[in-house]
Amino acid sequence: MRIVIENAAIATVDGEEAGTEYTAGHVVVNGNVIEAVGEGKASDGPADRRVDATGCLVTPGFVNTHHHLYQWATRGYGQQSTLFEWLVELYPVWAGIDERITNAAAVAGLTRLARTGCTTAADHHYVFPRDGGDVFGATVEAARRVGVRLHAARGSMDRGESHGGLPPDNIVETTDGALAGTAEAVDRYHDSSPEAMVRIAVAPCSPFSVSDDLMREAANLARDKGVRLHTHLAETLDEERQCLAEYGCTPAELADRLGWLGDDVWFAHGIHFSDDAVKRLGETGTGVAHCPTSNGRLGSGFARVRDLVHAGSPVGLGVDGAASNEDGGLGVELRQAVYFARQNKGPHSASARDGLWLATIGGARCLGREGEIGSIEPGKQADLAVWRLDTLDHAGIADPVVALVFGALPPLRLLLVGGNPVVEEDRMVTVDEADAAVALRTASRQLAEKR
Incomplete structure (x- = not known):
C-alpha cells in the first residue's frame, strides 16, 4: 500500500541532536518503506x-532495547526487594513456565508495548525449564501474531546455586547445552535483511548466573555467526561487590577481560560504571539499555x-521485565528517563527531545539497526x-x-510496522485485547499454583 499521512507535526529524529521537525508536514509510505517526508x-x-x-504528532516507532516478556505472568511479586532478593523469590516461580x-x-507484553508506541522490542529470555x-x-510466535519486530536474545544460565550462582540448579543448563540451544536459535530464526521482523542475539544472563567459559564461548559463537551480544551488567552495588570478591575487578573490567566490549554488544542497565568504564564503553562503541x-x-x-x-556509547531505553516494571509500556519510559536524569544532575541535564532520541534512534543504534529504523527518513x-x-x-x-514526553501518554491514531497497521484509533488490529487479558490472567494463576 501507498499511505500518505498529512497535516501532522513531525519529529523525524534524523540528526545527532533533535533532528528535523515539521509543524504541518507529510510522510509518504510506499510498501514497507518511507518514500518521502517534508x-x-x-x-x-x-x-x-x-x-x-x-492535531497529531508523527514520530518514529519506539525501540525497546531490553525486556523479559515471560515475566508478564509474574507482575506484583517482590514489591520491596533489592535485585538479588527479587531474583531469589522469582526464580522458583519462573521454574514453572512452559510454552x-x-x-x-x-x-500480552508485546500488545502493551505496541499500545505505547513500540514497533521493535528486544526480549531477553534465559529461563528454560x-x-x-x-x-x-513461543515468544517468536507471539511477536509474529502481534506484528512487531523482535530482537530475541537467546539467554542462558549455567551457574546454579551449587556453583555459587543465584538460580536454582533445576533451571540452569549445561554450558554445552546452552551453546547448542543458542546456535540452534540463530540458525532457525535470525534474519539479517533490512526489513527483518526477527533477529537473534546471543545473551548469557549475567556474571552472577553464568560461568566464565559460557561468557567467552558465547562471544565466540556470536561473532562466528555475525549476531549481536547482550547481557545484564553493572546493575547493582551487590553485583559489583560480588564481582570484586570473586574476580578482583569490577563488572565492566570483567566484561572487558572476557571479550565482551565492542560495537556488537549492548548491556542491560549499566548503572554502576566508573569514569574509566564509561570512557572504555564509549571507545569500543558498546551500547547500554537504560531501564529507568x-x-x-x-x-x-x-x-x-x-x-x-557523550563518550560515544549507544544508549536506548528498555522496559525490562514486567515483574520489575508492572506498567510494561515504553511510552512512559521517555519521561522517566528525563526525570531520573534531572533528579540526579539537575533540570539542564536532559530535555524532552533527549527522551525521544533515546526511545528511537538511540535504541536503533543499540540494536545495530540505525540504518533501517529509529528515524523518519526516505x-x-x-x-x-x-x-x-x-x-x-x-x-x-x-x-x-x-x-x-511530559504529558500523559497520548492515544495512538495509528501505529505502522513496516507499513502495516498494528494499532488504529488506539485499538489493536492484530490481537483481541480482551482475549489476551483472559489468557494472561489464566497463565498467571496457573503459574502461581505450580509453586
Missing part, C-alpha cells in the same frame, strides 16, 4: 490511503546516560507512530514533543 502537503500522486493527521504460559505472557517445551519459539522505571522499582541507582552518550522502514495531541490531556501545550 513540510506541507505531499506532492500529487496515487495513494491507497490518506490519513488526515491534523503456553510464555506465549500468553509474550502476547526442562519440561517447559519450546518457550523461545525498573531501576527505580528495585532502587538500583541512576545510570550515567548523559556521560555514556528509504528506512515505515515504522511510525501517529499520536493524537488534540485531547484535553494536551490542550494548550504548544510544543508537540513536550506534550508527548
